[in-house]
Amino acid sequence: MKNPTLVDVAKQAGVSLSTAARVLRNSDYSVDPALQEKVNVAAKAVGYIPNLVARRLRGGKQGVVGLVIGDMLDAHYAMIAESVTKRAETAHSTFAIVCNMQRDPMLEIKYLRKLLEYRVDGIILAGGGFDQWTHHKALAETIEELKRSGTIVTSLMPRNIEMPVFSADNAAIGITKAKFIVEKGHTKIGILLGPARNDMTKERMQAMTSYLSGYMVDYAIANIESTPEAGAHGAAEMLARNPDFSALICGSDAIAFGAISYLRGEGIDIPGRISVMGLGNTRLATLCTPQLTTVEMNFDRAGSAALDFIASHSASSVDASGEVIPHSLVIRESFAQLNGS
Template sequence: MTLSERAAKAPTLKDVAAQAGVSLATAGRVLRNETYPVDKVLAERVRQVAITLGYVPNVIARSLRGGAPSMVGLIIGDMVEPYYAEIAEAITQHAEATHKALAIVCNMQRDPLLELKYCQQLWEHRVSGLVLAGGGFDQQEHKEALRALLSRMVQSGVIVTALSPRDLGIPEFAVDNVVVGRMMAEELTKHGHRKIGIISGPPQSPVTQLRVSGAIEAIEKVGGEYEVTNSTLNPGAGAAAVERLVSIRPDLTGFIVGSGSIALGVMRKLRELGRQIPRDASVVTVGNTRLAEWSDPPLVTIDIRLADCGRQALDYIHNKLKGLEAKDAVSMSVRVTNGASVGKPAKR
């Protein structure tokens, strides 16, 4: 049976109403769980008929008629990265618990063409809102194509947001990444570190650039020295990056690391090189994820409020669709988490 044939055979609300012997309006009220009073016997009969016929509501049609935010799309950069897992968990939970909406999560796998494809497909599936939570540094070559696509989506009524700086003319719900970089450096300098290695994420990332600038500003403020290298977002690359740094500057005592995944590799390699944490080397990173909590020792991180940013973006979408007041952008405050990966520099 083809898709069109299955659709033609699917029972409708009209079928339910006819078999239950009630009006179309009454059947709709019962199956939408509205507060409008309906006789209990009639309501139960409608529900039983719906079960027997295998009827389910067409939420896409309902959202088109009523403007309710029944579905929102979320595009994340890499599903295996704890950073994105935290965002996905927060948005899917908040969508259901607060807005009774379904969040559709798409994993762009660091592929800019996939981000474009998923935006188009989510639009075709009639999402009411879209949250971009990845692609800031992956999406360079096709950025103008993405900008044009998002502009068409917005014109059609889709509310589009981002959780990081994207320069796409859409509301952004994120932290001040210069402040994040500054706070990472200050967490080391206040413990006495003056020779610091910076292992950042991909250099083309706007977020990376902002954090590195903030870190350098704080290090230079106390007359410290620094060495910068980049890493892709995985433990193996982090291990290679810290090995490069200490081969150039064996006197480095503190390390600012671009993500929790990178930090795992950094700490593993430092231990292999005979440096215990935090006795011989200190490590600070970003993202208050479970990965940081489960690390050995637990990582000191700057909590960049991933879950809160995601919830704020979702609330913005809901409020805009309902015609309520909604701020176009929110900058969340950040905070240092308690960990055990930072201490005073060892005397050499």
């Protein structure tokens, strides 16, 4: 049985094909309200569903965007997905397809190609920070293909590919954390960062350690996965290697959450013996005991800004400027001033 067409709707409603098309394609051309009602009733009666892909191929927008997130179980990505899907519905009457790349860079590329097949209006890359080097060429080629097809591609992190980026200043974040460490008088610290093959992590680390070196702060660095489980293991190893450090600086709230759980399980006072700082200001920051000092990254604002950009631009009018999203230090109970400082 073939799918119902506009011809079937027009015949059922007793109107011209052009009138049926204007109603069902939301044309700006004025149609009498009584005729609109007849067409809408007829469309339901015959089971007509608009072909959004065909509409896109005719030069229109589908009202569908793709969002590729890194890990659905990570509070950081959950915040982004919540903000994008909510704003898509409330501000733009847009449908968001959320793809979970499961921390796999090859799966990110696979989902981009699948979204290309669906001819979505735009894509927000909100994952992919786990390995930004190994598959960079394949990613760049896929994004160029998407752009040629008329899809607007944006990112919530720098990817060294020409596209609008909506992200905080990563070097500035590193300096914000470093200044706070120095201000609180810590001179021996451990640093638990996310994956090493990540340009954002590298940029933050370089800015932070460069600043700390100017104040004679000793630090030990470990690159781990950005999960609570890895944070717990990382804290244990850092404590074994450097038992006299007074602060643990983490590359995400998830890492910090796991580190705090481990340290408290070992009977270590936080922040009396070891202070802990996270990154992201996710829900995990307030679920910690004590609550976590962290950096507000405004993930929700970044996701909404990228969606607004897609909704307000056409593929031919896109520039690569994007927006620098502000960050701020959120001081809670997990970080202490050292005595005598």
